[in-house]
Amino acid sequence: MIKTRRLVLGILFLTGTAFGQNTTTKQGHTNQNKFKQLKELLPTPNLQRTASGAPGIKYTQQKVDYTMDIILDDENTRIYGNETITYHNNSDDTLAYLWVQLDQNMRAADSKSPDIQPSSIPKNTSKKRFNKTYMTAPFDGGFKIESVLNIDDTAISYTINQTMMRVNLAEPLASGAKFEFKIKWWYNINNHRTDGGRSGYEHFSKDGNNNYVIAQFYPRLCVYDNVEGWQNDQFWGRSEFALEFGDFTVQITTPEDHMLGATGVLLNETEVFTKKELKRLKVAKKTFDNPVLIRTQEEAEEIEKKKATKTKTWKFYAENVRDYAFATSRKFIWDAMAVAINGKTVMAYSLYSKEANPLYGDHSTRAVAQTLKTYSKYTFDYPYHKAISVDGQMGMEYPQICFNPGRPDADGSYSDRVKYRMIKVTIHEVGHNFFPMIVNSDERQWTWMDEGLNSYVEMLAELAYDKDFPVTRGYPKNIVGYMAGDQSKIAPIMSKGDHVYEFGNNAYGKPATALWILRETIMGKELFDHAFRTYSQRWMFKHPTPADFFRTMEDASGIDLDWFWRGWFYSTEVNDIGIESVRKFYATEDTEKKAIVFIEDTTEGLNITKPDTAESKYFYEITFNKPGGLVMPIIAEYTYADGSKEKKTYPAQIWRYNDKQVTKAVHSEKQITKIVLDPDLETADVDLSNNSFPKDKKDAFSRFKTKMKN
Known part of the structure; x- marks a missing residue:
């Protein structure tokens, strides 16, 4: 009998019918709690990237060095270039090929970038736009690769796939080895003001000159790492760049009358600047309060009247940068100011044409200086020797140099809107020196x-x-x-x-x-x-x-x-937290039970009518609901009968057991007359109509308007 009873109980447990359970299958579920850990979404830590978020003891990254000779053909608006690339394979992997970015190919006549954009026939359009869109041949941009050679000038096999080029190595590149090769190229520079683009030239028809802001102008190596392998996604024009750090030795030949700014330390100042400019630059390097003009507007206006027939070569060296860019024009005014960064002097420069003055003269270099100070305070001391803001009439960033918008009206006046936009973009683009030029x-x-x-x-x-x-x-x-x-x-x-x-x-x-x-x-x-x-x-x-x-x-x-x-x-998901209901109580002593009893006051509003025998404190049971999907802190502001206010923040974890609704007991020495959630609009709550008790839609709208105005 005993053995039989055990068997029957075992069967009952297996079938789920023991102790009153029915035979309905109980469905399980996965963890849908908003506070579950991210472990299934984050990659597993390893010796390269630790669980703490720091680089590991086996962290590696590649290094790529460039030696370049660049010629700017101002008459034909072309760039000619020769580069020698030294690729250091610091990874543990053996590489069969290298991937090179050809970003200018986005502007090639056969580019696929326009083909991925939806388009339709408009009801009407201007004749100028009609001719440009339907009657004009595509701009012949894109790299014209003349040769890809080994260091001994023998040819290297390569394959171009739109904006990427695969360099096929004759022998695999072993871990710890380096490979040197050469590329020769040229391309037609785009007019970025008429045709768009992240670099190019702006033409000034009144004086016949061009301002050049030149970037993505050289074939440059893709990143290879242990996360993505080769980062060789095509460049379609929006998402920007993944690049390796390296050292750049660069020579740039321009017309003799040009003023140029570029990434890196200028090695031949005495060859490219006048004695007057060198003297002013020396003063600027010790001036920390106001910009010093190195080339004035009057001097720039005189220079732009003629076009030099001779050329000069600017020589730069940039150590440990991830990219290279430059800007050049005979129209450029140049001002400079020293910036103190924890005992180190960094130079803030601006290059701009007269069309951008006095806006640039008033604010550009000062904005550069403020950016370096603020970002250094919250991240790390700016490690480079300079930062340049250029009147490039776009918003684009590169190591130590960026191209920014903003020009005054013809009479030199400018609105606050124009001023603040120019300062905003300048700060943003100079700030990119920190993210992603360094981080x-x-x-x-x-x-x-x-x-x-x-x-x-x-x-x-x-x-x-x-x-x-x-x-x-x-x-x-x-x-x-x-x-x-x-x-x-x-x-x-x-x-x-x-x-x-x-x-x-x-x-x-x-x-x-x-x-x-x-x-x-x-x-x-x-x-x-x-x-x-x-x-x-x-x-x-x-x-x-x-x-x-x-x-x-x-x-x-x-x-x-x-x-x-x-x-x-x-x-x-959005944040929307509201007050669903408020119950109010007073406490009184029950002498028979020898206990404190809470009596609910069911009248409308927050007013509590207490008998003389009641305890002095006021008690409320507030039920918060969460129509929005985000879990966020509940920030409640309590207004009391005496007019005083108190703000209480309940951490987001208050939602950990119930993602839709939570009740909180509140006791107070003073009677509460009003409750408002997120009174200072701290949490991006998308619906303020449920944030008040008693409900007051007019108050919610007024609060939102006031905060938006401020």
């Missing part, structure tokens, strides 16, 4: 890692430049419209830049907002600043990934932020 993330894969991080620090620099600066990206209130928009047109931040709809909001605005919220609301300034600085310094002159950033921010702060990365970076 060298892969822009093609993760645009937000340079644009978003840079946009966040840009905010701090803008406010340091002018405490009333009209910051346009980064404040939580400014991203609400985007986040609350059509979900079919929104991609997570963790998306490739070429594949997102609203590039500016996705890659710049939302990541900057996320970091602002982390600093101001969730982590606090001290913890955030230490962690952000730790990340920046860990990955100086290296190639970080998103996982390295996420892990470092947690490692250096001691705060688990997986819930935040998951919501803000891996999803398109």
Whole structure:
């Protein structure tokens, strides 16, 4: 009997019918908690990239050195170049071939870039646009590769695939070995003002001169690492570049009357500057308060009247940079100012034509200086010797030099709108010296890692430049419209830049907002600043990934932020937290039970009518709901009967057991008359109509208008 009973019980447990259970199958589920760890999304740590987010003991990266001779043909608007490339294989892998970027091929006559863009026939168009679109042959841009040679001038096999070129090695390149080869090329420079582009020339019909802002002008190596292997994604024109660090020895030949700025240390100042300019430059290197004019507008205007027939060669050396760019024109005015960075002097320069003055003269170099100071404060001391802002009428960045917009009206006047836009873009582009020119993330894969991080620090620099600066990206209130928009047109931040709809909001605005919220609301300034600085310094002159950033921010702060990365970076969910209901109580003593009894007051509003025998405190049971998908802190402002206010923040983890609704008991010495959630618009809450109790839609709208105005 005993053996039989055990058998029956065993069968009952196996079939789920023991102890009153029915035979219905119980369905399990996976962990959908918003606070679950990111482990299944982040790559497994290894000896190259540690679990802390730091480079590991086996971390490696390639090095690529360039020696270049460049000729600018001003008459025909062409670039001619010869380069010798030395590729250092510091990886543990043996490489059968090298991949080289040919970014100018995006502008080749047979480029596929226009073919991937949807288009339609307009109802009407201007004759100029009609001729340009339908009657004019495509611009013949793109690299004209004349030769790819070994160092002994023997030919190397190569294959061009649109904006990428595979160099086929005769013998595999072993780990620790280096390979030298040569490329000769030329291309037609595009007019970036009429045809667009991230570099090119601007033509001034009044005086017949050109301003050149030249980048992506040389075949340059792709990144090879242990995360992506070869980063050889095609360049379609939007997502920018992944590049290796190296040393550049560059000679640039221009017309003799040109003024030129470029990446690197100028080695032959006495050959290219006049004695007067050298004397002024010496003064500028000791002037820290105001820019010093090295070439004045009057001098530039005199020079631009004629065109030199002779040439001169500028010689530069740039150590440990990831790219190279230059700007040159006979029209350029040049001013300079010294910047003190923790005992080191860095030079801030601006090059601009008279058409950009006095706006550039008033603000450009000062904006450069402020950027270097602010970014050095929050990341690391700027390691290079200079930073240049160029009147390039675009927004584009390269090591030590960037091209920026902004010009006054013909009479020299300019509006605040024009001024602030010019300063904003200048700060942003100079800031790119830090991200990604030094903290060298892969822009093609993760645009937000340079644009978003840079946009966040840009905010701090803008406010340091002018405490009333009209910051346009980064404040939580400014991203609400985007986040609350059509979900079919929104991609997570963790998306490739070429594949997102609203590039500016996705890659710049939302990541900057996320970091602002982390600093101001969730982590606090001290913890955030230490962690952000730790990340920046860990990955100086290296190639970080998103996982390295996420892990470092947690490692250096001691705060688990997986819930935040998951919501803000891996999803398109929105924040919407409201007050569902408020119950109010007073406490009184029950002498028979010898206990304190809570009596609910069911009248409308927050007023509590207490008998004289009641305890002095007021008690409330507040139920918060969360129509939005994001988990965020609940920031509640309590207004009391005496007019005073108190703000209380409940951490995001309050939602860990129930993602939809949570109830909180609040007791107070004073009676509460009003409750408002997120009173300072800190959390990008997309619906303020449910943020108040008693409900007050007019108050919510007024609050939003006031905050937007400020």
